[in-house]
Every structure is written in C-alpha cells, then in structure tokens.
Amino acid sequence: MTPSQQAASNLGLTRREIIRRALLGSGLALAASNATLLTACSSTKERAESARLTPFTDVEIAWLDEVAETILPATETPGAKDAEVGAFIALMVTDTYSPEDQVIFRSGMKSLEAECTADVGSGFAAASPAQRQGLLERLDREQWEQATEHPDDEAHYFRAIKQLSVLGYFTSELGYTQAMRYAETPGRYDPCVPYVEGELSWARHA
Numbered sequence: 180m181t182p183s184q185q186a187a188s189n190l191g192l193t194r195r196e197i198i199r200r201a202l203l204g205s206g207l208a209l210a211a212s213n214a215t216l217l218t219a220c221s222s223t224k225e226r227a228e229s230a231r232l233t234p235f236t237d238v239e240i241a242w243l244d245e246v247a248e249t250i251l252p253a254t255e256t257p258g259a260k261d262a263e264v265g266a267f268i269a270l271m272v273t274d275t276y277s278p279e280d281q282v283i284f285r286s287g288m289k290s291l292e293a294e295c296t297a298d299v300g301s302g303f304a305a306a307s308p309a310q311r312q313g314l315l316e317r318l319d320r321e322q323w324e325q326a327t328e329h330p331d332d333e334a335h336y337f338r339a340i341k342q343l344s345v346l347g348y349f350t351s352e353l354g355y356t357q358a359m360r361y362a363e364t365p366g367r368y369d370p371c372v373p374y375v376e377g378e379l380s381w382a383r384h385a
Contacts, residue, residue: 235269239288243268245304246291247344249311257353259344267347268340287336291318 244265
C-alpha cells in the first residue's frame, strides 16, 4: 500500500470518495456523470470484468490522443497529447464505466469517426488540423444545444469525450504545473485576487 493509499485508509476514505473529491477539485464534478464515472467503485470484480470486456488498443489510444489534442492543442504550453490524455481516457473508461456505458462510449468514438469520414472524406487520424477543429467545433455546438434544449435526453456522445479530455489534461502533471500556476505550499488565503487578462489560473493544491 502506498503512503497516499495508507493515508486515505486511515481517514476512512473509500475509492468512490477519493474519485468524487478529485472530480470536485477539477471543477468537473457537476459536468461529469457521477453515476457513470463512479460505477466501478462498487466492486473490484465488476471493474475487472469491465476492463476485460472492452480493452483499448494502442491504435484507439492514439486516436483518443489526437481528438484530445484537437480540443487542447499545444501552444506555449504542452497539449493533451504531451500529457498522454488518450491513455487517461482509456483507463477511466475501462476502470470506472459500467460495461453498458463502455459500449455507449465506444459507439460515440465510432460515430465521431463516421462523421469525420462523411464531412471530409477521411478518418479523423488522416484529417488535417483545420478539418479536425471544424468537426469538433460543430459537435461541441451540437452537444451544448442538446444539453440545454433537451436536458432529459441521452447526452450527446461528444460530451463524454470532451469532459474526459479536459479532466485528463487538467489533472495531469503537465496541465497542473504548466497550463496553470501551481504552488506546492500556498501562502495565505486570499479570496479576491486581481486578474490580469492572459494570466494562467491557479491550480488547486495537490
């Protein structure tokens, strides 16, 4: 047992509570579906069966990297591919999604690939950066409109892909320390700090 696991055990924290707190810390708890992301906390057997049913291949992880990189590209700071967000998404889906939700997620991957082929005549991996961006911008508008206009309907497939990309990036070491300002030992509590346009936001204490 690692020191962090021992500390969690001493505090009486379950795996479900640890993941819930991580989501709260990333600011995505309300956006992401707790019922979906925390399913695997119910039993180790279910997690193992889920992972066995839907393993991700290296090609699929590379594909997820390309999608995440289009959402969070490298600029003056590292992008999603640098943070290996594709591997993070694969781990989250296989380790925390139910078998049913894994099928839904994979169906979304196929739908995105099919829409890319219909739009530009090639799969996502072969599309140009401009074509990728145009496609994902359209899908993002569609998922937002669906969520706001028809909140009771099943979520648009792109919503989960985007949420996991953002969560994976901003909880990675690169996202935490280079895309945001991070202080290992923060100073005094200041509830109101002047903001200068263009400054990086502060990362929460790890």
